[in-house]
Amino acid sequence: MNIDKSREILSGAREFGSDLSSSAEEKFELTVIGVAEEPEFDNTAESVQVIRERLAELDQSEGKTYWRSLEELSETEEFQAYLEQEFPRQSAPLESGLDRREFMKLLGASLALGGLTACVRPNPQEKIVPYVRAPEEIIPGKPIMYASAITQNGYAQGVLVENHNGRPTRLEGNPSQPGSMGSIDAQTTAEILRMYDPDRSKEVLQGGSSSDWDSFSEAVSSLDGNIAILTGTVTSPTLASKIDAVLNARSGAKWYQYSPQNADNVLAGSEIAFGSWIVPQYNFEEADIVLSLDADFVNSGPAKLKYARAFSDRRRVRTGEDTMNRLYMVESTPTSTGAMADHRLPMAASAVEGFAREVAAAVGLGSTDSHAALPDGWMDALVDDLTNHASVVVAGDEQPPIVHAIAAAINEAIGAVGRTVTYHKPAMAKPEIQSESIKFLVDDMNSGKIDTLVMIDSNPVYDAPADLDFAAALDNVATSIHLGLYNDETAVRSSWHVPQANELESWGDARAFDGTISIIQPQIQPIYGGKSPLEVLSLFLGTADTAYDSIRAFWQSAASGGDFNLFWNHVLYNGVVDDTASAPMRARAKSTIFDEPASHGADGIEIVFRPDPNIGSGKYSNSSWLQELPKPFTKLTWDNAALISPKLAEAEGLKSKDVINITVGDKSIDAPVWIMPGQAEKTITLHTGYGRTNAGKVGNGIGFDANVLRTNEHAHFVSASITKTRKKYKLVSTQLHGILESDGIGDRHITRGGTLADFQAHPEHPGFVHPVAHHASDLYDDFEYDGYAWGMVVDQTVCNGCNACITACQSENNIPVVGKDQVAVGREMQWLRVDAYYGGSVDNPEFFSQPVACMHCEKAPCEPVCPFGATVHDADGLNVMVYNRCGGTRYCSNNCPYKVRRFNFLQYAELEENAMALLQNPDVTVRSRGVMEKCTYCIQRIQQAYITSENEDRTIADGDVVTACQSACPTQAIVFGDINDENSEVAKVRKSKLNYGLFEELNTVPRTTYLARITNPHPSLAVASSYGSDSHGSDTHGAEEGGH
């Protein structure tokens, strides 16, 4: 074959070249362009016979037969080999770096292969056209930000998409969108990964076998009978109007909604309280006192980013004059909100109702006979606070309707309505109780009333309540059509599956929690040929409207008056449609709320179902970023676990990683346990989203499926029984557990904290901030940083451990994912981590979240020990890492007291040229194996700011450089900037008396510092809760860094 010949030529050329230049130090490879022949075709009678047979075969199959060459027709092995050679699927010949010499060789080889192609018969000419006049806004190498939105459970989170010459690489929050406020959560950040995910479905499937869009549209046009449409929660006005159009056009058509995370309890609660479906919105910026009834308002639900920001804004303490709000929390399982609480009480989910009734009775509503076991004075303090301050009571989405109703009644009684809580029309296009909706749907399916079921962006086979047995019901439907990103559990049981376009690939619109509408703009052509729901629904109307047509058509009719294009451009530019937020409504709670009989908490073991804090209820199962993201507090990765309280573990003789069997009714599952301090005593938390069978390569077969135990009636918590098994399961956590204060960490003063009262008593020298006197001294004069001096401050008071920063960093800095096995041996690569510590008792501890990344020490211990000189300091005080220079001795990591350096033990970064390569940030180097890496303070952004400021002949202003973690942080706990600039935010925050450096006694002079965590307990309940202070600590010790 000619291929072999050309190889010979090539290798000959290589030898020839090396002979010629072997003496020279700087060698240049000579290469010869291989002169190749056409694939030889054996033109014998026999092979002609083969071709005739093949033609006959082709004739029998449908349609016209075209063929290009005899070789192609004969399908000989040689031809196949030739094809493979010419169109290699994956050409990644170089596993480790590309040095110049290899590059030259490869260049030679590709030229030679290019020569091969040149000698093959000419392909039809397809002209490509260069930019003669480039689009005005595109500057090669400079990204453009587009405003768009990503929906989470139907609600819009505004985003700005970083787009590099038509290639979206990164999402950030949109400051003008109320569901984002400029922040972004980990899931939305990871949506970009989901878009590029090579596991996404790429073709239309009919009964599991390959089909195409045209066949599908034909099939749709010939459908008759009753149509049912199942969607998740829909807030999109255009999609809703499209569905309405289908419902109108097709008699008997019905629309059902089901999302495992829904607002059923809120709606049903408002039904009880007000007789209508309205939803509360909380104004935490006004609230001095917050009582949360099992509500994780800072880290779940569509308003979480807004709530987290508003709530945290009231907790920013810098000086002794600052005040802060106070949070009382009763919850069944530790959440980010509970971790921020000033008074937290673990309580079974079913007992919250009784507690709520007690509070209600205490503020003069109803009466109760239940008495929750509360610490002394708790209720008095709570009621005192609620009645004397601007307060609000928040009920959790998982709590039953009556709790929401009681909360509404209390809010009214304490004068919160209109001040700290307002009531609004739901943002949903069609508010309904989804647990009923899905039940009606399954009933209709089972009774044969539905001929065609269209499932849009939902996966009911996996996430619908187990007792409904959706999979079995699906068999009763003649034609089931599934539109989804993945060929998931529902797709494989449907008669049609259509790949869906990601929200970054298609037009759409959606509302935020408060009703504000955002337009979703596509950033790239659907890379896997997906279709938007609007396109699919258009088929049912007999049109072939694109999503763009539909959106434009809807808004042309919706936008009243004025120049539409002006309006449209304005909306796209801002990312929001102005004045679409819903107005507050007047609502009066009914007095009949307390007529409902009280239900009492069960005594036995109770299961609480929660969506996984990282991967949600399955939407992000196939997201490697989120799978590897350590879950808040447990720091578990790649698995879910049954979280149990230390007391239950003791009573049942369980250790973390033991497997228990959990039985609810006649269903049971095996699950590994994880002991969670602060968990309600008899509550077991199960996270959904795991145990997937058709999620994709990443998400398949990891964890256990908690949905098996979840019924429509008990979707949030249920009584259960457990038995211990002999099995063990390997759970992987990024933090060693079982280390408590007794183990020697008590006196290290890693996280420091005290009460607001302590701070106010000693505003100049808070003892808990500098428990041990420290006087830095050095033989040598310090280096003078007279230009910029970059620094960061992390406010531990408002960090709630939500992980948004970690994923933002991962996305910005091209950080690879390493997999469960590598995490298990301690090789996770995230540059930024959120360390979890506990203080106080194991049953109800105080939670500390401490984000830790490279501290950029002014006297960095990593630098002097590197023999290669690969980690050095720059004039602005950045500790920089020169990847090309790093030989990988790893001494720097040993000598780093903060252990923030990450090593490429294997080739973690993917070097293959697949779709995922498009995801990489072009401004950041992709690291090869054997190289150390770490947080750079987003040096690429700093450099960009330098360039911009120098072009504009000015200095970098405060806020010009925003690190990825800082921009994502929902609570703005991270402040970054130039500490030499007296007016910068970071310089001001560093001056706070709460500012301290981690291990500053080692004289590392870290540029990242922390603000001690301040809590604000009720004066009557304030127990000594200062951590970090000990017998050495006293006010006189408060030492100044660098002072003598």
Place this chain on the structure above:
Amino acid sequence: MALSLKRLRSLPKGETDRVIGRDARTNQFPDAGAIDDVVNAPVYVHPLKTPMWWIIGFCISLFFLSIYITSVVYLIAKGTGIWGNNIPTAWAMPIINFVWWIGIGHAGTLISAALLLFRQDWRTSINRFAEAMTIFAVVCAGLYPILHLGRPWVFYWLMPYPNTYGLFPQFRSPLAWDVFAISTYGSVSILFWFIGLIPDLATIRDRHPYKFGKIFYGTLALGWRGSAKHWQRYMRAYLLLAAISFPLVLSVHSTISFDFAVSNLPGWNNTIMPPYFVAGAVFAGFAMVLILAIPLRKVYGLEHLITMKHLDNSAKLMLATGLFVVYGYGVECFIAWYSGAETERYMLYNRVFGSDYGWAFWVLIFCNGVAIQPLWWKRVRYNVWWLFGISIIVSIGMWFERYVIVAITLTRDFLPSSWGLYVPTFWDWAMFIGSMGLFCTLFFLFIRLLPTIATSEMKETNWHLSHVGDPSLRYKENEEEL
């Protein structure tokens, strides 16, 4: 007259003395040539008549060497991740093994250089193979830091050579010092060893029964004729090299200890590290000398040259340095407590009582502290079985010492959130066992191809014994005269 080894071994004990002309009463050889014959007998054997025990031993060593080569190839193909290293335990088995091997080498240098300068003539019968042991141990050790790199192929960047990359070693790093410590140690050891070999190679050249042997050893002998001038220059060069080598006994392992002492980690940042490491190295080295000498003198019938007196002296040195090491443990504990630093105290607590690795500390205390105590008794020091057993235990103990210092210290340092565990993998062990294969392969080649005892020096010592008396006494007399 070449004596066949087989014949020598077949003789009854009294008869051996008669044949080789040894005076059993004074332990002297009236005929100096007999020393050559006894020592060089295995070298004269025709390749095809190589004894079976050697072939078997060599094949076993080759097998382990192939494991080593396999692990190196796999390492370079896959990356450092094939080992159990992680963050925080970024250094582990490869560094442990590196320190262990380099420590073993120290006894060789001590015996050949220091004892020569101190006129301890008993060293002559063990210095040759002890030096060989040093060189082979340095080979095994020296490969580790290179293979340990994340990108081993750029190791030459650590050399200060002019280049267009603008690269130069960063000399504040102890690892840059290591490069010089190890390369100096390796080159000086090889030179010293080879120069010592020259007169013996000439002897073999002269007496080798086969032509290829004459050519091979003749080439190596570099034209040595044994003239007085040769001897004079030889002695001077030898003494000079000894003087150069002697500081290396102290400096090499001190430099290696700086890898740890210069860092800021609790458990590493100790000023006692250099002397403590040197003592540990000599301790481990003498254990290895005994492990090698005891079987060697048996199979080659060298009991008369490497006598119980030599073993006794080695055991005494082992005991002394062992006690020094134990003192080092004590000082570490005291300083950890005395510093008052939380991290130091916890490091000690974790080392001694930690649930994950506390056992390793007690293993090392037993091996290095308890197991050497029987050496106080002469009867133990004169029993090869005891000595061999204790030496093996000491070797294991010294490996554990490095395991505790390197790996366990790293698993728990400052920040509890980043504490981790370290578990060696299959490849960690494969490379370690494989490096022993490399050592044994080299050692088998050595005992087959070269005289295992410095015969020229032996003859000199023998002459002193028979004509002047015990040289150490002679020097004493001189001192008194002065």
